[in-house]
């Protein structure tokens with residue numbers, strides 16, 4: 001039987017994941033594990049590119065995030081789940097790729113400038129400029145065919161392809177050219193109507209209990225033009241309705257939309273319907289993640305085993321790289 005095509009993706013260990021992280025990436029990863037040979041990694045070195053002084057927070061954040069991964073349905077039997085820094089081959093390939101990557105290629109990556117501006121970084125580090133090269137090493141050390149990404153990450157995959165091409169041209173064919181697998185990301189608003197984000201303090205977390213979710217949804221922002229119960233509303237501009245589109249089956253959703261437009265229901269009635277569907281969907285994830293938080297040894301073993309498996313694959317690639325470059 002032909003080997004499955006390979007998929008690789010990673011996440012920085014930011015701690016507990018929220019609904020936006022789940023719907024923007026994790027939910028898609030869970031589906032990919034049936035069709036592809038998947039490598040999913042915790043990008044702890046990448047976290048240092050913008051937060052090198054916060055390195056001590058990484059171990060705890062990493063465990064919380066891994067518990068969310070498993071809670072959401074990633075399965076260590078079907079996907080290789082590992083920690084980047086446990087596979088030093090990423091660093092070795094990064095160094096080698098650094099030698100053949102012109103600085104101009106990195107300076108034109110749009111996310112570099114955006115990140116520097118958005119985060120107000122006065123003096124960007126060498127690591128931040130070079131992080132797409134580390135990303136190329138992350139991908140190519142597993143010879144991944146596909147990388148699930150949002151549209152903003154496409155230039156990074158293009159850079160990875162350019163690095164693979166240059167390497168193959170100079171030293172002979174070792175790497176496939178991976179393709180971006182565009183992930184359709186639904187609009188996931190936070191409780192204040194802005195994009196859901198940890199830094200806006202508007203997020204619903206996968207670890208939130210039914211009570212916490214209820215307390216967050218009840219005061220959630222709605223159609224701003226619907227000030228009184230008697231005012232008809234417009235679901236299409238309402239952040240609560242964006243969540244209905246994701247979690248509420250069509251008959252209940254239609255009931256809410258009609259009641260909103262005719263002022264037949266109030267926003268609290270509408271939010272109750274959302275909670276009826278949102279809470280059960282998240283409680284399954286929360287209960288599963290909780291089991292891993294209660295048994296950190298098991299979680300550690302899963303990550304150790306996954307990292308050992310990843311290391312074997314990365315080791316095979318590095319043997320070919322050294323051979324191709326004559327670095328025996």
Ligand code: SF4
Pocket residue numbers: 222223226233234235238239240241256257259260261265266267268270271
């Ligand atoms: S009834 Fe529902 S859709 Fe309409 S404004 Fe209120 S919360 Fe939003």
